[in-house]
Amino acid sequence: MPIHVVKDGPGPHTQVPAQVPAHLQTIPIPLISTTADTTDRAVKGRVIHKGPLVSIGEDYYVLKTVIQDEDSPQSLSSEPSSINVILFGAMAKDYSESVSQGDLLLLAGFTVAKSPTSHKDKLHVCNLQMAGDDSSVYVYPSSTLSPRASVSKRSSTFRPEVTKAAKVVKYSYVPLSHLKPGVVVNIYAVVCFFKQPFRTKGTDYCSTLKITDQSNNKVGCTIFCDKLEEHPKIFKIGDIIRLHRVKSQLFNGAISLLTSHGFSAVTFDGTVGSPVVPRTCSKSFSFSEDDRQAVEALRVWVSTQSLVPAEPSLPLSSVQPKAYFDLTCQLLAKAPVDSSCTLMKVWDGTKCSYPTLDVFVEPSTLEGRFSKNINNLIVNILVYDNHVEVAQQLKPGTYLRIYNLHAVPGASRLSGNDSEPSGPTEHLGFHLHGGTSYGRGLRVLPDDSPDIQDLRRVLETFSNSDLSDSSLLEVWNTPPLDTAPVETATERICDHTMDPVTLADVKTRGPSQMYHVRAQINSYLPQKLHQSLKLYCDKCKSIRDVPDDGTVGNMFLEAQKDGGSCDGSWTLELRLPRALSLYMSSQLIGSSKAKELIFLKGATLEETCRIATAYNNIIPVMSSQGSMSLLDLSAPFLFRGTKRYYGCRQCSNVKLGEPLGEDVEMLDEKSLAEALGVHLLQYGLLLKLELQDGTDCLEALLWRDSESFFQVSAVDAAANQEAQDVIQETMDRLCPPGRSLAERPWLDLCLTSYSVEDDGQRRTCYQIIHTDTRGANTHTAPHTHTS
DNA sequence: GTTTAGGATTTG
Numbered sequence: 001m002p003i004h005v006v007k008d009g010p011g012p013h014t015q016v017p018a019q020v021p022a023h024l025q026t027i028p029i030p031l032i033s034t035t036a037d038t039t040d041r042a043v044k045g046r047v048i049h050k051g052p053l054v055s056i057g058e059d060y061y062v063l064k065t066v067i068q069d070e071d072s073p074q075s076l077s078s079e080p081s082s083i084n085v086i087l088f089g090a091m092a093k094d095y096s097e098s099v100s101q102g103d104l105l106l107l108a109g110f111t112v113a114k115s116p117t118s119h120k121d122k123l124h125v126c127n128l129q130m131a132g133d134d135s136s137v138y139v140y141p142s143s144t145l146s147p148r149a150s151v152s153k154r155s156s157t158f159r160p161e162v163t164k165a166a167k168v169v170k171y172s173y174v175p176l177s178h179l180k181p182g183v184v185v186n187i188y189a190v191v192c193f194f195k196q197p198f199r200t201k202g203t204d205y206c207s208t209l210k211i212t213d214q215s216n217n218k219v220g221c222t223i224f225c226d227k228l229e230e231h232p233k234i235f236k237i238g239d240i241i242r243l244h245r246v247k248s249q250l251f252n253g254a255i256s257l258l259t260s261h262g263f264s265a266v267t268f269d270g271t272v273g274s275p276v277v278p279r280t281c282s283k284s285f286s287f288s289e290d291d292r293q294a295v296e297a298l299r300v301w302v303s304t305q306s307l308v309p310a311e312p313s314l315p316l317s318s319v320q321p322k323a324y325f326d327l328t329c330q331l332l333a334k335a336p337v338d339s340s341c342t343l344m345k346v347w348d349g350t351k352c353s354y355p356t357l358d359v360f361v362e363p364s365t366l367e368g369r370f371s372k373n374i375n376n377l378i379v380n381i382l383v384y385d386n387h388v389e390v391a392q393q394l395k396p397g398t399y400l401r402i403y404n405l406h407a408v409p410g411a412s413r414l415s416g417n418d419s420e421p422s423g424p425t426e427h428l429g430f431h432l433h434g435g436t437s438y439g440r441g442l443r444v445l446p447d448d449s450p451d452i453q454d455l456r457r458v459l460e461t462f463s464n465s466d467l468s469d470s471s472l473l474e475v476w477n478t479p480p481l482d483t484a485p486v487e488t489a490t491e492r493i494c495d496h497t498m499d500p501v502t503l504a505d506v507k508t509r510g511p512s513q514m515y516h517v518r519a520q521i522n523s524y525l526p527q528k529l530h531q532s533l534k535l536y537c538d539k540c541k542s543i544r545d546v547p548d549d550g551t552v553g554n555m556f557l558e559a560q561k562d563g564g565s566c567d568g569s570w571t572l573e574l575r576l577p578r579a580l581s582l583y584m585s586s587q588l589i590g591s592s593k594a595k596e597l598i599f600l601k602g603a604t605l606e607e608t609c610r611i612a613t614a615y616n617n618i619i620p621v622m623s624s625q626g627s628m629s630l631l632d633l634s635a636p637f638l639f640r641g642t643k644r645y646y647g648c649r650q651c652s653n654v655k656l657g658e659p660l661g662e663d664v665e666m667l668d669e670k671s672l673a674e675a676l677g678v679h680l681l682q683y684g685l686l687l688k689l690e691l692q693d694g695t696d697c698l699e700a701l702l703w704r705d706s707e708s709f710f711q712v713s714a715v716d717a718a719a720n721q722e723a724q725d726v727i728q729e730t731m732d733r734l735c736p737p738g739r740s741l742a743e744r745p746w747l748d749l750c751l752t753s754y755s756v757e758d759d760g761q762r763r764t765c766y767q768i769i770h771t772d773t774r775g776a777n778t779h780t781a782p783h784t785h786t787s
Numbered sequence: 788g789t790t791t792a793g794g795a796t797t798t799g
Binding site: 193194195198199200201202203204205206208209210220222224251252256258259260261324337340341382384385404406408429431433434435436437438439440 | 789790791792793794795796797798799
């Protein structure tokens with residue numbers, strides 16, 4: 001029985017009620033990863049979304065739901081505390097009938113997989129998958145939601161018990177219209193103006209806010225707090241804020257709010273539909289379904305208001321002279337200029353339409369490095385006075401928002417004629433002036449901030465452009481194809497609001513741009529799609545094909561030739577016929593990890609694969625002058641189930657003679673590679689598509705975002721046929737063989753252009769990014785317009 | 788014990 005309704009609710013002293021197996025240990029959602037050990041682990045979370053029961057075949061169902069970890073502090077990891085859960089088969093059907101949004105769940109017997117939608121839904125990068133008898137869902141019915149329709153197996157008599165057990169401190173919140181002077185209150189509101197915390201003449205930092213709520217009153221709020229991290233984490237106008245214990249007072253004839261004893265603040269993103277993730281440094285803060293509802297209600301209300309002024313956040317490409325604007329960007333380097341001025345070099349992946357002012361500093365004073373390739377995208381920002389202190393503490397690489405940045409026009413140095421009227425040759429200088437007027441300031445955005453996810457992907461494209469260049473151009477090695485058709489298209493998953501342009505248009509513009517286009521696929525390479533699987537090295541940027549079994553098999557045969565022993569810190573566990581030996585690390589003998597790591601000598605590739613089904617980690621080794629060594633790195637250095645891992649021949653520095661195991665915390669490919677001195681190669685998918693839209697043709701690579709494009713991970717594609725089939729099916733759909741061009745589907749694509757040095761020549765290359773194959777894994781009936 | 792600031796452009 002995979003779904004259990006827990007009858008006694010969470011007790012006051014134990015997290016887990018009696019019906020739940022005692023050996024289960026809860027793992028915080030932010031700590032879940034595909035490499036974390038989840039044996040006998042359970043996940044606890046509240047249902048914040050419950051998708052429909054989807055039938056995908058006779059009596060077979062799938063259901064997607066989202067749960068949120070309410071117990072774990074956000075500081076645990078940069079991963080969000082909300083995660084997708086996919087339920088299969090009878091599990092999905094049961095869940096659909098007996099679980100509701102708001103219920104608290106304990107999940108056990110799940111498997112962890114990479115979430116194909118995390119870039120889109122901003123939830124956890126992994127998802128939990130539950131199927132079969134090994135999976136269990138324990139349901140604590142929600143005590144806070146109003147009674148629902150009779151969907152449940154549980155009776156309403158559970159609820160009073162649950163309520164009794166739950167020790168809830170209820171906060172009441174006062175609408176801004178009901179404030180009387182001299183009262184300490186709790187407030188839920190929306191931020192309509194804010195200053196980042198600044199140093200006062202007293203002992204504290206001060207945040208100045210203006211907030212509003214459904215009553216439409218606007219109230220000023222002054223927060224004094226000596227610890228910066230206890231100030232509300234406000235990133236933009238429209239953020240939602242919860243204030244506990246603020247005191248109302250009269251100032252200049254109006255009510256304002258001031259911090260009082262025990263003050264605390266929690267903030268939330270104000271976008272309707274985004275996950276409700278509390279931003280706070282506090283490890284123990286109350287958060288209930290009521291809070292969630294208060295946030296959702298304010299979000300909906302804000303969406304009907306015009307709170308946000310028209311301009312504030314702009315990409316560099318849209319900045320006009322004299323503008324004050326907010327910039328979301330990455331800091332690349334900084335240098336002190338003088339005691340009241342610091343230079344910051346930043347970029348946001350777009351190119352300023354105006355020439356920008358150069359600022360010369362001693363190279364030795366510049367902290368931070370960047371590639372010359374992106375020089376034309378970098379702008380210099382001069383940060384003055386009170387902001388210098390903040391800027392000095394920033395680390396290059398940090399994502400930032402700079403508030404009220406001033407684009408100051410200056411005379412063109414190139415024109416050599418100061419009397420010339422200002423035109424497009426006008427230079428812009430960027431200044432963050434002193435003071436805090438208009439919220440002027442800067443703040444670090446956390447890595448999981450929804451506001452930087454797109455920026456981060458764009459910037460990574462450019463940063464990888466030395467990889468995405470000549471090495472990618474060299475690896476085509478493929479003849480023609482054949483296959484079978486279906487109809488579908490793609491969908492852009494970026495947040496850019498750009499109108500599509502024609503391919504002819506794209507070709508007239510230079511590199512370092514983003515485009516939306518609508519196009520069809522003329523042809524693609526490689527036509528044998530398994531050849532799109534590549535191994536690449538993030539260090540030396542080399543890229544190579546995944547060797548076929550014939551090649552790898554021969555290397556294993558070759559490695560058998562030296563039948564010598566393997567002395568050192570190894571314990572021979574088993575000598576099998578024909579000089580096949582199985583070693584374990586002596587460090588691990590007797591520990592529970594012993595069988596998790598096997599060194600295998602003298603086996604064929606086929607035997608290695610078979611043994612890999614029984615052990616977690618198999619490292620093929622050979623004897624070399626009496627001691628153990630790895631095979632040539634052209635062969636996989638590690639087998640984990642059906643997955644094979646390779647190392648970079650150029651960047652690895654193999655050290656097998658030393659003890660191994662004890663110091664390896666987690667036995668996964670990353671830590672094992674590190675312990676062996678192997679630089680792990682990554683799997684990737686590389687295709688070249690010829691696009692056409694009637695105005696022109698354009699060759700575009702699919703590389704950085706190819707996994708999300710196909711909704712397949714490359715390492716899976718290397719390990720199993722099903723994943724490869726998905727790629728084949730998708731391409732058959734996008735480019736149906738044997739159909740005329742007119743019959744081929746149109747694709748909505750997000751393209752980026754970048755400059756590449758190829759044989760001493762600059763050329764512009766294109767990559768498809770932020771694009772998903774819509775419905776690639778589900779079959780939908782064709783649209784008909786008859787009624 | 789409970790100041791500080793109380794939005795409202797630098798002047799580089």
